[in-house]
Amino acid sequence: MSASRRLLTPGPGVPGGADRLLPGLATAAVAMACAFLIHWLVPVLPAMTLAVVLGVLAANLPATGVWTAGRARPGLDFAGKHLMRGGIVLLGLKVSVMDVLGLGWLALLLIAAVVAAGFGGTYLISRLFRLPPVTSLLVATGFSICGASAIGAMAAVRRIRHVDTVLPVALVTLCGTLAIGVMPLLVHPLQLSAPVFGAWIGASVHDVGQVVATAQTAGTAALGIAVVVKLTRVLLLAPVVAIAGAHQRLTAKPGPGVDGKAKLPPVVPLFVLGFVAMVGLRSTGWLPAGWLGAGAALQDILLGAALFGLGSAVRIRVLLHTGGRALLAALMSWLLIALLGLAAALLIAA
Numbered sequence: 001m002s003a004s005r006r007l008l009t010p011g012p013g014v015p016g017g018a019d020r021l022l023p024g025l026a027t028a029a030v031a032m033a034c035a036f037l038i039h040w041l042v043p044v045l046p047a048m049t050l051a052v053v054l055g056v057l058a059a060n061l062p063a064t065g066v067w068t069a070g071r072a073r074p075g076l077d078f079a080g081k082h083l084m085r086g087g088i089v090l091l092g093l094k095v096s097v098m099d100v101l102g103l104g105w106l107a108l109l110l111i112a113a114v115v116a117a118g119f120g121g122t123y124l125i126s127r128l129f130r131l132p133p134v135t136s137l138l139v140a141t142g143f144s145i146c147g148a149s150a151i152g153a154m155a156a157v158r159r160i161r162h163v164d165t166v167l168p169v170a171l172v173t174l175c176g177t178l179a180i181g182v183m184p185l186l187v188h189p190l191q192l193s194a195p196v197f198g199a200w201i202g203a204s205v206h207d208v209g210q211v212v213a214t215a216q217t218a219g220t221a222a223l224g225i226a227v228v229v230k231l232t233r234v235l236l237l238a239p240v241v242a243i244a245g246a247h248q249r250l251t252a253k254p255g256p257g258v259d260g261k262a263k264l265p266p267v268v269p270l271f272v273l274g275f276v277a278m279v280g281l282r283s284t285g286w287l288p289a290g291w292l293g294a295g296a297a298l299q300d301i302l303l304g305a306a307l308f309g310l311g312s313a314v315r316i317r318v319l320l321h322t323g324g325r326a327l328l329a330a331l332m333s334w335l336l337i338a339l340l341g342l343a344a345a346l347l348i349a350a
Helices: 003-008 015-041 047-060 062-069 073-094 097-101 105-128 133-146 148-157 162-190 194-204 208-218 220-235 237-251 270-284 289-311 316-322 324-348
Strands: none
Touching: 015 047, 015 062, 015 073, 015 289, 047 062, 047 162, 047 208, 047 289, 047 316, 062 073, 073 148, 073 162, 073 220, 073 270, 073 289, 097 220, 097 270, 105 133, 105 194, 105 220, 105 324, 133 148, 133 162, 133 220, 133 237, 133 324, 148 162, 148 237, 148 270, 148 289, 162 194, 162 208, 162 289, 162 324, 194 208, 194 220, 194 324, 208 220, 220 237, 220 324, 237 270
């Protein structure tokens, strides 16, 4: 019996096998509470980054490693896959088309060019370091668009195994965390104004939380433009995933459907359509601030639990043996996107 079918097999006394999921989901909930507490105490540390770090620690400490690899594993895998998709849907509530259009057409073209060049360049670098095509695709998606959320979306549309997303998520989290410490140190040597620095961060840093943590070091002027530029990159998630889905549909062999007929993969998964719908809803301006705040909080909880689930699958010993080339490729890709983002920022904020 496959892992997915075992996951859905009803357990004793609990419909739908929820007894198999509850230990892992409860573990993720406790971890998220710890991540939010640490973020509250040390605001410069994004809660999403902390979720991945706590997951990695839980997987590699002797006291918790057996638990995350054993009884908690089904629920953690469920979080890493399905809660991630729910978080991506709610991510759309942060993106307003009006805010994006307010940047102007030149800025939009520059941001799209950074995403396209970053995607292609990162994929090429990954392949030059002999990373598998699947890993290269996920790394390129995460680095160029919006971190782990983009990796989850691409993995779904390309039908990539959950286990194959673990290394790309670890790499994008590592480099995003590196940006928080390194990029603010470059403001004075590069003589960057606050708007230019903010645009650079928005065009270069991977996760939304990491963008906020990095840009706020230069004040509100930097933070404001950083968030808008970053959310413009997030908006590009939908067309990129749609293109990947169309390619998958053209090249994939049809699989058997429920009725025995051939079934092709969808061009765009339902959760990506949900993301687009949330962008449209946010752009109408109908939702009050309270609803938007609640949506943002729920999105953080879902994505945080998903990232903890993914982090809990990372084994440091295996990563050290197999991830050396991947780490070098990620660092070179991070440098490439930082240079592309800086060039675009100088033009956007000129």
